[in-house]
Amino acid sequence: MSVENAPVVDVDEAAIPVEKKMYYRFESNDKKEFRVSELAIQQSETLNRLVEAMGYTSEDVENKPAIAIENIDGKTLKLVFQWCEHHKGEAIPVDDGSVPKIVEIPEFDAKLMDIDNGLLFKLIWAADYLNIVQLLNVSCKKVANMAQGKTPAQLRRVYLLPSDEEDEAAKRAAQEAQDPRAREVEEEFEERKRQGGNSFF
Amino acid sequence: MRIEPKFPLFKLPFLCIECALLEFHVFDLLTFSFVSKKCKNTVKLVKKHCWKKINIYKDFNKISIKFLQDGDAWDCGWFFSLNGHRELFTRDIGFLSVNSDWINSKTYPFLSEDPQESAIRAIEYLTNCLNRPIYECRIFMDNLPVRYRDSLVPLMIHCEVFLLANDTVLENDEITEILKNLRVRGGIIINTPLNHNFDTSQFKSERISFKTIGAASVTRSILFGLQQNEILVFNCIYSKIRAEDFVEFFDRWYNSEDKKFKNLLLKWKDAREPFNMNLLNAYEIHKYDSRRRAPAFGVLQWFRKKCEDGMDIMRKDGLWATILNTRECLYFHVWLEPFEDTTGRKTWLN
Incomplete structure (x- = not known):
């Protein structure tokens, strides 16, 4: 996708200080490109550190290839950046355990997360991967509400x-799928132990 | 037909699972733990529940287990009827109005024929699964069916605060039976009359409070038999304990090498004679000095008592104490920490 055609996610121009008005370009693993404001990126600790480390200028942002986010598809990344743009400039919650965490889902977030559970799963996974604390909180709250x-x-x-029986069966299957040679060695070792051998080697 | 949403929770990284479980209501969290061993173990791994503590109350017709967040207000809980019903009830103020009745719960696996046994199993499960301490245990003996009076011991698990209440005098043996397995980390609250010959050395705790009914039975001999470092007596009776007893108690400390005692508070229910200052003639009394000590001392964990007009007395080993005489109370505080930080605590008004 060309730079000109990259979707710009809901940007409130007035809310962005002039000196910060820089848009980074990101590319999902299915080659969808997004332009995201610097202020919105601050909601993601991972991306914020990444762009800081890159030290791009305005020209670099336009001329260099988009920053690839290998693990997230375009549909999910669109939701993530929509969320970041809407909440740009907001304080990032610090959970030090000193006060009980009370999470409420704002109207915008509720609408954004009015999605199927497959996409919600990917959104939580992306929020965790990109370290977007509040997005992780609200999406997990939605999961908790299902209970x-x-x-x-x-x-x-x-x-x-899974039930206990299913967990047990899965554990057995995993053991059986072990490397056959390792299993043979294990069995031989057990056999020698039974015969009272002092040393395996 | 409505299709239930499906969400593969255990496919998420643990941090996300934990984040979701932290958002569960405590009832839902417990229901989740009942699903399988793996679910229970996952709940046990979640460290930062907002559910801080569990209170247990036992009174004439039920054993209540209450889940508390910060502060004293309880949000929801279970009760086990002692009236012979094989049932467990839940209550959640968040969902129901305060006056509404408890609702019957159908999903909990603790129920046995004996409601007390059910409650004990529930408490064991909760402390193990939620990894939260029992904060307060209250036993109201009045009207408690005889069969449950005899088998209180299993509930006397490690707790921070223990309250024993009864309107009439309990047999010494009965209290002894309760106390012998008690492991109180913080304070014991007594709101039952004690026999004058009760051996108070059986109270094993850092502090002890006597509330109205219990305080009315506190005599000089009971006071001098206590071994707690913080003793609070609310509504004692002047004919049983007098200002002279208070000063003698102070004098015992003054001539001792005790380095742990902290607070004595005597609050009289009936009008007492004005405090006779001559009782303190034997001691060298100093006025408040801000370089020596703080202007207030801590009472319990939550209160501070202003004492700039208190009388300061130094023991021969250099430890300072303050005696404070107010309209209703006599205080004796030892400055183990001369500048104890009491900011943020409520001011004690008596």
Whole structure:
């Protein structure tokens, strides 16, 4: 996608100080490109550190290739940057455990997260990867709200939680999938132990 | 047909799972822990629940377990009926009005034929799963069915505050039975009359408070038998304990090498005679000096008592104490920490 055609995500020009008016270009793993204001980027600790380390000038931003975000697709990244633009300039919550965390989902965020659970999953994953604290909080709050008033059986269905038996079966399967040679060595070792051998080697 | 949303929670990184679980209501969190061993272990790994503590109250018809966030207000809880119903009820002020009844809960696996056994299993599960301390344990003995009076011990688990209440005098043996397994980290609150011959050395805690009914039975011998470092007696009776007893208690400290005692407060229920200053003639009394000590001292963990008009007395080892005489109370405070930080605490008005 060309620079000119890259989507600019809802930008409130008036809210951006003149000296900070720089837009970075990012590319998702499916080659979708986004232009995001410097102030919005500050919501993501990961991206903020990245652009600081790059030390791009305004010309660099336009002339150099877009910064690739390998692990996130365009659909998810669009939501992430929409969220960052809407909340740009807001204080980033610090969770030091000193005060109870009370998370409420603002109207904008609720609308933004009116998506299927597959996309919500990717959004949480992206918020964690990009270290966007408040986006992680509100998206996790949405996940927590799914549990309200449910019975254990309902929770199992909602969160696709395996039963103890299924966990055991998965564990056994993982053991069986071990390297066959390692299993042979293990069995030989057990056999020698049974025969009372002093040394395996 | 409505399709339930499906969300693969355990496919998220642990940090995200933890973040989501922190947002669960405590009831939902516990329900989640009942799903499987893995779910329970995951809940145990979550360290920063806003649920700070658990209170247990036992009174004439129920055992209540209350979940508390910061502050004293409780938000929700369970109760186990002692009236023979095999039921567990839940209450959540967040969802129901304050006056509404508790609602029957159907999903909890602790229920047995004996409600007390159910409650004990629930408490064990909670402390283990949520990894939160039992803060306060209150036993109201009045009208408690006899079979539950005899089997209180299992509830006497490690707690911060323990309250024992009863309107009439309990047998010494009955209190002894309760106290023998008690492990109180903080304070014991007594709101039941004590026999005059009760052995008060059985109270094992840092501090002890006697509330109205309990305070009315506090005599000189009971006061002198206490071994706590903080003793608060609210509404004692002047015919049983007098200002002279207070001064003698101070004198015992003054002639001792005790380096732990901190506070004695005696508040009288009935009008007492004005404090006779001659009682302190044996001591060299100093006025407040801001270089020597703070203008207020701490009472319990939450209060501060202003004492700039208190009388300061130095023991031979250099430890300072203040005696404060107010309209209703006599205070004796030892300055183990001369400049204890009491900012942010409520001012004690008595």
